Amino acid sequence: MFIINCPYCGERDQQEFKAGGEAHIERPKQPTELSDDEWAEYLFMRKNIKGVQFERWNHAHGCRKWFNMVRDTSNDEIKLVYKMGEKPPLE
Amino acid sequence: MSANLRVKSSEFIDETHRISFKFNGKTYYGFKGDTLASALLANDVHLVGRSFKYHRPRGIMTAGSEEPNAIVQVNDNTNRTEPNVRATEVEIYEGLEASSQNCWPNVNFDIGGINNIISPFLPAGFYYKTFMWPTNFWEKYEFFIRHSAGLGKSPTEKDPDIYDHRNIHCDVLVVGAGISGILAAKNAAKNNLKTLLIEEKNELGGATINQNREFNKIDNQSSSDWIKKEINELKNISNLEVKTRTSVAAYHGYNYLLARENLTDHLEKKDKNNKVRQRLLKIRAKRVILATGALERPLVFNNNDRPGIILSTAVKKYADFFGVKCGEKNVFFTNNDSAYESALCLHNKGIKVDAIVDIRDNSNSKIVKAVEQTGIKIYWSHTIVDTNGYRRLSNISIMRLSNDGMTVTGKRINISCDCLGVAGGWTPAVHLFTQSGGKLKFDEDNNVFLPNKYPSDQISVGSCNGNFNLKEIINELSIKLKEFLKIDQTDFDNIAIESEEETSKRNIWLLPTDKAIGKTKPFVDYQNDATAKDIKLALREGFRSIEHVKRYTTTGMGTDQGKLGNMHALGIIADTAGVKMGELGTTTFRPPYTPLTFGTIVGRNVGEYFDIFRRTAMNDWHIENKAEFENVGQWKRGWYYPSNGETMHQAVQRESKAARESAGILDASTLGKIDIQGSDASEFLNRVYTNAWSKLAIGKCRYGLMLNEDGMVYDDGVTTRLGENHYLMTTTTGGAANVLGKLEDYLQTEWPELDVYLTSVTDHYATASVCGPNSKKILKKIIPDLDLSDENFPHMSFKEAKINNIKCRVMRISFTGEHSYEINIQASFGKALWEKCIEAGKEFNITPYGTETMHLLRAEKGFIIVGQDTDGTMTPIDLQMGWIVSKKKYDFIGKRSLYRSDTMREDRKQLVGLLTDDPNIILEEGAQIVSELNQNPTQMLGHVTSSYFSPNLNKSIALAVVRGGKDMMGKKLFIPMEDKTISVTVANPVFFDEENKRLNA
C-alpha cells in the first residue's frame, strides 16, 4: 500500500486513489482520419513495463483530480508526481 | 499415562493455579502459563497428529509459531471451533478443548496410515501424476483425498466473536522483543520517537530470558537477569507502546504492516464474551526495526519425524521455562553448540541426558567442555542412520561419518531414547524482510540467507541479521541504532559482555545412512510430508527452478510455509544439482507469516456493515408498506410490494396492470444525477453522447446514449436543459459514480479547454415518478397552479414548480411508455412528497411499484436496460438504436470505433424481441438460442436478456441478442432447455403501443 503525494492534497494512503493506466497517450484530435490500425493502436495498445512507467492516477476519494505519476513497477517506488498537462520528465 | 514430568517449579508457571483441559476428549491438567504443547508434554502426550500424505504419527517439534506438526482444532462442538491452530501457541485456560486434526477415525488408529505402508507408490508429484487421469475420475479421487486428508473442520455456525481493526502511525516499529528488539525499542522511545514494540509471544525477552547463566553475562550479571531488569524498565517509558501476543502477518511496501493482536484467546470461556477477540493492526511506520530472531533448524536424516524428536532449544525451553521434561531418556543430535547448552540446562535441572551425537569431529568451546565434565557421552563424527518407535521414539541407530560426510562407516550403535533433541543450526527469520521487497544474500560460512538490500526505511538487527553471539549482537546493535535513528548514543554503549563463542561448524544438508536413499524417509517438510528423496526425484525428472521443485514436491507449501525445512530443501537441491546455494535463490515468502482468521481480516465489516447500503428518502415508507428490496449497486431499492400474501409474480402482474390502467408510482431517487454547468456545457454533451445537444431548447429533455471509446454502450439517461449553460444529467443507478469519473477524466485530461463543471447531486434530490393515464389528474391535485396542458408542458419537457412552497423540478418523461411525470425535490422532503402523491392518487388507485415492474413495463416498450440487455459488447447499431447516433457530428466518444471493420459486421449479435409460440411459457433470462436442433456442434446464436409475462398483452415477451438478428424478423428459433425445447419467433422488440399514443393520453 503506497503513500501517494497528490499534487493538490499532499500525502495520502493509496486507498484513496484509483489507477488510470498509461499516461501521455493523447486522444487523437481527428479520429475519423485514422485507419483501423491507427485507431486500434490508440484504443488498445498499452505498455506494461517492469521498471519505470508513466501512469495516470486519480485522487478518486479526495479532490477527484487526475494527475501523472512516474513509478517503478518492480518495487513500487514513486519517483515523481506531476499535474495533468505538465510535460513528462525526459529521464 | 499420568506420569509427572514436571521437574522443577518454574518462575513462568503458576503451580498454584491448576487448569483442566481436554485433548481428544480426555481430561488433562496443566498450570497457568502452560501452552497446550507444554501441558501435553507434561502429561507425556507426544503423539498429537498425523502427517498429511502418509498419515505418520507426529508429535510436538517446536515451542513456537514455526510448529509444523502439532496443528490442532481448538474448541470442538461449538461455533467457536478453529482449525489449524499451533498447539505451541495456544495458552491453556480452564475449559479448553482441543483435538488432533488430519486423522480418521482417531489419532492412535488412523486409516490413512496405510499410505505410510504403500508410500513407495506415493512419490513426489504423486497427486499430479495419478489424479490427473482419467479426467472424469477426479470427483472420486477428490472424495477420497478430502475424506482421508482434511485439514481440520471449519465452524458451521456464525462466529460469535467480535473483531476489530485499528490504524497505528508511529515513528519506529520494532518487531520482536528479544534482546535486540527490547534495546532498540527502549532507545528509540527514549529519544522522543513514538515507538511500538510487537512480540508474538505472551512474554518479552526472547531466547535471552533463559540463556545459559554461566557463560552469558552483561554488565557482570547473567544475561537473563539483565534482560529482566531491562524489560521492567520498559513500563516507565512514556512514548513506547508494547503489544504482546501480537504477530506481524504482513510487511508491505512503504512500511505498511499488518499485525494480529490476540486479546482473548488465552482467557477462560466466561471471560471471552463481549470482548474483542482479535484486532488487526494496520501500521504505518516511518522506520521499521526487524528483530525477528532466528529459527532453529532440524537435521535431515532417516525417519527424523517420530513423536519425541524435538528441536534442541525447544527441549530446553520446555524444561527451563515450563518445567517439563520431554523424555526420560534424552539424547541430542547436533552440528553446533546449541545442543550443548540445552543438554547442560537439562543436566542442571536433574534431567538425565544419555548422549550427544555430533557430526563435527570436535569443539573446544567452553560450553562443550562444560558438558564433557558432566560425563555425558559425546559421539563425535557420528550421525543418526535410523530411528525406531511408531507412536513414540524408542531408540536410534548411529554410525560413524566419513570425512567427506557422504557415507557412514563401521557398525551401527543402538541407543535407547524417548526424546531426541535435534540441533541443525539457525535460520534467520527473514520472512518479513523479504515480504517487504528486500533482497537476500547467501552467507557461505553460516549457510544462511541474510538481508542485503533494504527496500524501505528499515533495518534488521540481531539473529535475524545473522548475528548469533550475544557480544556481537549487542555491539553491532549499538552501532546500527545510532546510524538508523540518528542518535548520538545508546544506553548500552561499551557495556561489558561475556558470551559463548562457537569454535567449530559442520553442515550436511542430507545426512547419509547405510541404506539406499530409496529405502529411507528423511523428511524435509514435515507438514506436507516431503522428503529429500522427493526433491531428488523432482530434479531427476528435470525440474530446475526452485519454485517448480517446491510446487511439485509441495515442500514449503503447508500452513507453516516450510519455516523449518526450506533451507534443507535448497541445500539438497544445490548439492544434487551441483550449484551454489547463493545462485539458486530462495522461494518467496508470502504473507501471512502465521495464518490469520477470517474474523481478523474482516474486522467489523460483517453483516450489514459488510458493504455500505444507500437508502432513499422514501425508504421508511417502503419498509412500512412491506416492500421487498433489491440491491442495485449500493442502493436498497423497492423491488415489489406484495399485498395479502401475493407471490412476486402476482404482485408484479398487479402493479404492472395498475400502472397502465390508472396510475403507478416509482421511487426513482437512485438514478444518478449530475449537475453540469459552464459556457461549454452543450459542447461537452455533444462530445459525450452519441446524439446532438446544441439545439436542445431550455426547458426540454432529451434521452442520451453514452459509449465507451471502443464504441460499446456504456450508460444512458435523460438530460434536461435547465438554462443556457446548465444541464441536469441522469445516469443509470449502478453507473452513476463511474459515469461521473469518466466525464471528469475527459474534462481534466483530454478537453481541459472546456469550461464545464460537474457536480454529483444524486443524494441531493429525491424523485417520485408518477405514471399512467391518471397521472395528470394526480399532478393537478398536487400542483394546482401548474399548467399541465400538452401545449404548455409537452412530453420531454421540464417545469419548475412549488409544492407547499418547496421548490421542485418536474420532468414529463417516461420510461414506461405511459403519460408520466418525474418530480424531483430536495431529498429531505422526499418522503413528504411521496406521501402527498399517494394521498392524491388514492381515488385513482395509485399503485406503488418497484424495480421489477419498472423492468417489465419498459420491456413491453422495448427500452433497453444498460447492463441487462447490454454487456459491454453491444454498439447502438447492435441495439437497433442507430437513430440516436448522429451522422453529422464530427466526433463523440466512441464514434470512430463504430466504423471499425469488426463493429460493422452484419452478423454481430443484435437486439430483437422474442415471442414464445406458447404465450404462457416465460423464457429464462440467459437461456441460449439456436436455429437448428440437430447440429453438432450446436451453434449458439445468442441469449435471452430480458423476459417477463406481460399482463397488459396477456402473453410472455422477451428481449434477446441474436447473431444477425435484425434480419430475422418472423424467423423461428429454438431455446433448448434441460427438459424441453421452446420454439420462439423473432419479433419487433417494441411489443406495446408502437405508435407511442399513450404518452399523450
Ligand SMILES: [Zn+2]
Ligand atoms: Zn488530491
